[in-house]
Amino acid sequence: MEPDQLYRKESFIMRLLQSIIIFIVTLVALYDVVAASYLFSGSLSAMESSHKHSQVPKGWLSTKRFIPSDHTITLTFALRLRNMNLLEDMLNEEISNPDSSNYRNYLTRDQINEMTMPDEEESHRLRYWIANELNGEIIKESAGFIVTEVSIGDARRALDTHFESFKHKDTGKEVIRTLGPYHMPAELVDVVQFVGGTTRFPNAKLSSHSKPNHQFFNHVEQLKSGKIGASSNSPVISRMYAGDQSLAFLILPVCQDGSTSTNSQSICSGSFTGVTVASTNTAAIQTTFTASNGLVCASCNAFPNSLAQGSCDRSNTALNLTASTVYCLSPEISSPLLQNYVPLNLTFTTGYTGGQSSTPFSLTTYLGQFLTPQFIQQLYDMPALEGSYPPNAPVSPNTVAVAEFLEQYYAPADLEQFFNMVGLDPRIADRVNVIGPNNITNPGGEASLDIQWLLGLAPGYNTTFWSLAGLVDGQEPFLEWITDVLNSPQVVYTHSVSYGDDEGSLSLDFMLRINDEFIKAGSVGITIVFSSGDVGCNSNSEPLGNSFPAFPASSPYVLAVGATQLSTKTTPVCSVKAVGILSIPCNTVGEISSSIATGSRITSGGGFSNVFGRPSYQDNFTVDYINTHLQSLPAGFYNTSGRSYPDVSALGHNFLVILAGEIIPVDGTSAAAPTMASVIAIINDRLIQKGQSTLGFVNPTLYKLSASNPEIFQDIVMGDNSCSEVLCNQYGFPAVPGYDASTGMGRPIFSALDRAIRHDDN
Structure with a gap:
């Protein structure tokens, strides 16, 4: 290579290196400017301040379980949307208004996002805070929401609140939540509407299919209030199965002294003789059930019918009884005299040896058709x-x-x-x-x-x-x-x-x-x-x-x-x-x-x-x-x-x-x-x-x-x-x-x- 050519090449490389250095310095300076613009004063403001729990929500218990500070939780930041009043007016006055020329003329999701998405500068500010102050990792972003994973230690510090573990007493589900309040930097209060995963406890409602009937819970409330004495020996109906002109029941037999039994082979130390059910407003039912005519008695945790077991489990929880407590399930009771959709008044009594019987328990039920x-x-x-399609037939969109x-x-x-x-x-x-x-x-x-x-x-x-x-x-x-x-x-x-x-x-x-x-x-x-x-x-x-x-x-x-x-x-x-x-x-x-x-x-x-x-x-x-x-x-x-x-x-x-x-x-x-x-x-x-x-x-x-x-x-x-x-x-x-x-x-x-x-x- 000629000396002149070599000189020009070296000069070019030097200028290129200088440009790169200047570019990097400029980027650092710009980052410092941006970071400076995102400085937070340290002043915190309470979020959702009206939504803090003075005590643990009903149905939930604090587990008192130690949670390591590096344990990861998920937080969802809801950013405040723009122009929602305009979109709401458009939906009410035009899109869903049958009298409008724009009736059912829907928008696309892109159009809605363009109209309502938060200001991008404000979103950047929140992302900066999440990364540098919360030390969180953004795992998902969607229109107006930022989902992050963060250690519980950083969440406690940055949100100035206390997270702990709670367990639902009926379902056993566990969640990590704070009773509130929680806080955000004052500079972000106008950016963030709320933070998900903080103060809201999930609705852990039990499904009705295996819950005891409301008459059972009424009975429990009367026991708790003293309206029924603790020594009462009236039987407890855990579940009524009311069918189409037929019925059955799951009963907790109570011994003469008010106790329950855990030995299905010798209920009430052998003094239990059966259950009598009678209808008081019709002659359709007057029957005593024993093992010889279909009454099945077993400890709840060994009950042969899984659905009945679900009901007795929940009855045991409500009455603080052990899993081995004995329940009895009747066979189907049917009669041409039974009518659907009218009140059926029933009385239940437990029989004991020597011709003795318990205090009666009464309830009203209704029979009815099962639906398909x-x-x-x-x-x-x-x-x-019918919904059946031949192979390769087109499916409705x-x-x-x-x-x-x-x-x-x-x-x-x-x-x-x-x-x-x-x-x-x-x-x-x-x-x-x-x-x-x-x-x-x-x-x-x-x-x-x-x-x-x-x-x-x-x-x-x-x-x-x-x-x-x-x-x-x-x-x-x-x-x-x-x-x-x-x-x-x-x-x-x-x-x-x-x-x-x-x-x-x-x-x-x-x-x-x-x-x-x-x-x-x-x-x-x-x-x-x-x-x-x-x-x-x-x-x-x-x-x-x-x-x-x-x-x-x-x-x-x-x-x-x-x-x-x-x-x-x-x-x-x-x-x-x-x-x-x-x-x-x-x-x-x-x-x-x-x-x-x-x-x-x-x-x-x-x-x-x-x-x-x-x-x-x-x-x-x-x-x-x-x-x-x-x-x-x-x-x-x-x-x-x-x-x-x-x-x-x-x-x-x-x-x-x-x-x-x-x-x-x-x-x-x-x-x-x-x-x-x-x-x-x-x-x-x-x-x-x-x-x-x-x-x-x-x-x-x-x-x-x-x-x-x-x-x-x-x-x-x-x-x-x-x-x-x-x-x-x-x-x-x-x-x-x-x-x-x-x-x-x-x-x-x-x-x-x-x-x-x-x-x-x-």
Whole structure:
């Protein structure tokens, strides 16, 4: 190489090195400038300050377990959204307004994100704090949420709060939470709306399928209060199995001295002779049961019937009895004299040697038909879809989903058995797409009910089983679900969700933000169906008194569904007497509001929100209900200007479900929700086939159509929701002609509703 060429090459390399050095110095300087702009003063502000627990929430216990400071938890930072008032106005005034030229003209998720996403500079500031102050690792980002993993030591320090371990006394589930308050830097208070995984405890509600009946819990309450003496020897009925003109019972035999027994071969030291059951308002039953005629007695932990074992387990927990305590299960009791849907008054006594007997125990139960999809399809005038497709046949583009939380799983074998039982093609089970964990060896009653009945009534559509187990410390499965729904690659048009909490147990910021997510869902054409709750107008955890609304059912942007039950007492005339003496028989079977007072295992939820105001689509409905029917309720019992719920109702009593290979009857608004979701799904499919948009946020449409086409709903006019799952309140919201906060506008008449919606589109 010539000297001149060598010189030019060396000069070029030197200039390049100088440029690189200058670039690096500039980057460092810029980083220092950025870091300086993100300096935090050290001043902290309390977050969700109104949402701190003065004591451990009911049902939960502190484990006092030592948690190492390097133990990892998950925290979800909800960033404040922009322009949500504009999007809400657009949804109400245009997208969901049947009178608008933009009716069901949905936005894309990109359009919504562009409109509502937080300011990028503010998001950067939060990311910087997470990385450099919290020492957290960002594991997931979605529209307006940042999910991080962080050591509990760093979380305690940075959020200035105390995390500890808690365990639910009934379910055994453990979570790491803080009782609050928790804090954020003052500079981030306008950036972060709340932090998930801090103060909210999951709703660890027990499934009703194996819980003892409410009469059992009444008995326990009377024992605790001293109304029944501790030495009382009246038998304890752990579970009544009320079927179609037949019944059976699970009983805890009590010895003469008030004690219980742990020796099934010599109950009460051999003095137990059997159980006598008699009906006091009919001659149908008068029987003494012993081992010789079918009474099966065994220690609870060795009980041959797995469902009975679940009930006695929970009875033992409530009564502080050992696992070896003896229970007895009767055979089926049937008689042509037994009638469905009318009160059956029963008295139980335990027999002892020498002809002695216990103090009697009395209760009232109701027999009734078990429900199958075909029964509801016929009653609600729904199409009897079969859902079977030949191989390679096109599948409808319609999509539906159920959401399950806190280790609620389903077994595909149970789903196939359910389809075989009700006469559907078991290959329909192949249509299920599972998102998240699903332990098929541990199916849950809630999940099995949801997936079996949504597919049983609307088979053949691609169905998503959305599972959020919430097993990682700090996770909030409900929060994770709604963010996943809005960021899924494919829009799922109809979601059925059986989940809820008291409004009073949640922070205002949390509910407002979740409500914003529902607004976004409606704006892209998604219908979210929520069960209205199973404790009537009461709380999941607070004593009876004022009404306690439930969220998310109280959100104006979900379709809240209450539960009904079959009855012959469907009009007020059935409860009066001619000339003050003569009963007026009512033999026609219809529907009433579901309640433990009339034989259901749950009471359908309903009431008025304390957080969300009355939406305009309800104005003419709830104002009339309040002025005409609620004037006798005490002041302060409910919020007269709140959003009322449910919107509609559907049957929720005696649904047959397959659980771990066993056939069980299940009650709940969690049965009504997938029933109503199937109605929406089928109408959506018919709209899609015509090239039209799905129903999306459907509430304004349903209320408008109900006013002009009252035949689309069967009005429910009997019953109320004053009771919970155990006790009854003095007040509640009655079912009346027209809209009410017990059954909404009524239950759907599919053919009329379908015609009204699709005619309205033409």
